[in-house]
Amino acid sequence: MRTRKVLFLPAAAVFGFLFVWGLSGLPAFGDYRGPYGIVLAQVAVSERHATEVVGATTFDYRGFDTMGEEYILFAAVLGLVILLRQLREEREDEEEQQSDYDQRLEASDTLRVLGIGLVGPLILLGIYVVAHGHVTPGGGFQGGVILAAALMVVYLAGRYLAMKRVRPVPLVELAESGGAAGFVLVGVGGMIAGSAFLYNFLPLGEPGTLLSAGMIPLLNISVGLEVTAAFVLLISEFLDQQFVKGRDET
Amino acid sequence: MSFLPYAAAVWLFLIGLYGIVTSRHLVHLIVCLTVVQSSTYVLLLAIGYRAGAEAPIFADIPPETPVVDPVVQALTLTDVVVGATVSALLLGLTLQAQKRLGTVNPDEIGVLKG
Amino acid sequence: MTVLQAALLVLVALGGSAVVLVRDPLRQAIVAGIFGLLLALLFFAFQAPDVALSQIVVGSVALPLMIVLTLAKLARLRGSDE
């Protein structure tokens, strides 16, 4: 540890100095006038009928990046599923005979009522955020996490079994893959329409309304689906870990 | 004063690295990695900021209003969500490390030496 | 730069340091949640509501939750080894 610090601290000092030195060549904070963002801010509303320029950039001008990002998420979730399932399968072999281990974790009635009251509004909020990604701040990424949180509340309010009924694993996996594939398929749609991959081939509609900006809402929905499924999978994989092992805690 | 955002970004990068280097717990190490990551967010958003400009959303502002750079925001917003899933993957590796190696202290792992 | 931005930047820098220096992982998860919230506030102050929204849902909810679940599992794994 000591030698490591001796190595690291001077190196970090030099690195920090260089970093600061380089950054001092930037325009002062607040004076940025780069052409890319200015052009996009000028044309996004008129050309894409999307009032949310960040959304238009994410899903249209630089939509190809977002496809890559979506697949990073996809790959990370697949990797985690592999990692944690192996742990769990070994456990299940050992503890197959114990099937009632989830009985213990029942929530109190108050918590349950509170939770159920929360689920509805959370789901509505999530759907709203996903659907309005091209109009107001938000979109598939943020809304997807909110929707996943709503499903987690179902778990918190009830029991694991309830949760299991709400999210049958194959269905969630299907949703995750569907979300990922959906993005690519919308991209292919642009090719079929006679232009390039991810060409915005749908009617643009009236700016500021729900049905506008062409394919952007569609991409938001597929990302929303992917993110919801991904986070439900992630968190429930971690939760499953708890349950399988939870039995021998007491 | 106008250098403060950049200084904060550099600081977060360095302190996060320091945490990784000195960490004695893999979960701690992973959280330090997210601190380094947040440095890149602060850096990108600070670069694209325009003094006195609005957020790049024309839902209720007139079309000619100056807005901050939308591109850096687009780059950052996806990365925030994706970064969390990457951390989840690393947390999964940590669980496996506890299971297979019996420890989550990087000082005690060292199977792959030489 | 506004006073709000400057104050948030200082808080974020301090928060990041705290996340690193708190060595107990469970406490660190809580500090990381607060740090995530501070970052989100900073992003709002930088006129980036989209990023701030991402940061709130991920940085101060999803990530701390996953960390806590991992720690709980780690404790159990450790218990079963002994």
Next chain:
Amino acid sequence: MGNLPALPVALPLLVAAALAATASFPWRRMADIVSLLTAVAVTVLCALLLARSASETLVYWYGGWQPRDGIALGISFVIDPIGAGLATFAGLLMSVALLFCWRYFESVNHIFHALMLVFLAAMIGFSLSGDLFNMFVFLELMTISAIALIAHDIGHRPPIEGALNFAVTNIVGSFLVLSGIGLIYGRTGALNLAQIGESLGQGTLDRLVIVAFALLVAGFFVKAGLVPFHFWLADAYAVAPTPVCILLAGVMSELGLYAIARIYWTAFGGVLGSHEAELQAILVGIGIFTALLGAVMCFLQHYLKRMLAFATVSYIGLFLVGIGLLTPDGLAGTAMYVLGDGLVKASLFVSVGILQHLRTRVDELRLWGLGRDLPFTGTIFVVGAFALAGLPPFGTFLGKSIIEEAALDQGYAWVPAFFMLASILTAGTVLRAAGRVFLGWGSVPESDPLSEQADLETEPEAEGARHRAPAVLFVPALGLLLMGLAVGIWPGLGRAAQEAAARFVDHQAYTTAVLYGLPAAQPPVWAPHALMGHGLLYALGSTVGALALALLALFGRNLPYRVSRRLVDVARAGSVRLRALHSGHPGDYVAWLTLGVAVLGGLFGLTLR
């Protein structure tokens, strides 16, 4: 068909999603067939792109967003022969790896295949992209899918650690790249490489450009595994499943170097042009240092996969020398060398996989004499070792000769000697292992506690009959070796590489093609460098030297003592120190990484101003 460039990325991603969707209803053979067919189809698509790009650079704008007044609105693929060639190569190696998976392990399911296809798409996207941030996205995608693939085989201990070290260092490396992108974006307001190049070319070379370039280069060095960013590499390669090793060692590291070449000749070449000599010296120096350190570490290994991993480090150093010469000749030589070496090394990894399959161990000492009844595998292994040394007419020979000539042209007269040294050490080590394993040569070995520990953890990756190598394992090994030979004797390939390199470095033509849609008027007039006889001499030296080193290591263990006991003691103590540095500790690795950034940035800062 105008949309051809989008297909090699879109197709594997779509199939990956389909495979993951059916993960709950596993049908193993189906996954094998579908993923193999996809990889082959992608290879064909990339080859088509390669053929088309031979006459003119293809520019493809996603979303149909053509640039306006020189400002790129969207993301482009810019396809020239080197990028398309690399993509084709990635597809080819992926096809072989998936063929190898067929019988490789029993326990894989659809998710493994899905991750392989995502990894393939990421490598191809990275090779073809003309946008800096888009390259970053594919870099991340490559990293994340590779983490999952390395960790896939977690039935035993080391993969966890290898995957962790890989993940931590590479993710920090990607933050360096992202910070560099931020700096460049703050200056130019652009993410498109051609536009960045145009914008930077109008400005001056100042601290921001230097630091941004240093951050980007350091980040890509992490991916490539240059010293001192290389520590993760041996850990990850040593533990990854063999099919994944083929891709990691054959393409992924090389992509890190490709990125440096790409950003230099599109974005930074103009503004850094006045300091070419200094940059050249730094890159060549780092390359040689890496080549030697990797070669020495390779010689000290007994664990075969880790041995090949350090050989990879060593050759990455040689490739950096080729690119760092900053001439089309050096680049052409590197392209050939990467091709030849990737195929040969993949063949060696497959041979090691066969040993692991049949003998359930991967350590040279513990395998002593156990390969005597495996004449075919042994022959492939030995020929592979000679090919690694650059034996004519393998592709490695041609590539290395072109780089050596280019180095002589640039006044680096000492470079060929170091190339020879690195080749002797790495190939000699592999030959030593071959002698021990397949011929039972040498004395009964004293055991190496470190390698033994690692070997205890190794379980057979494949199941089934243990007497003969199944054809699906053997055919790839032979095929890869033959392809490595074909690269060397295919008439005109060397010349094509030189033409491709000449186009690659022509950044004026790149910019006009990307931003203004004008095809390069004429491929630059190019007089290919006639190869002198030196190369043959060096190759002979490397081959004989490698053989001599192997024999010395096997039979002449006491010889060095007779020369000088003192020297041997010093060397032994040094090697213990050197091995101790490779501690397997992620904290150490990140500390070294920080030091590397500081040194690299410091060198750039001092010399490039």
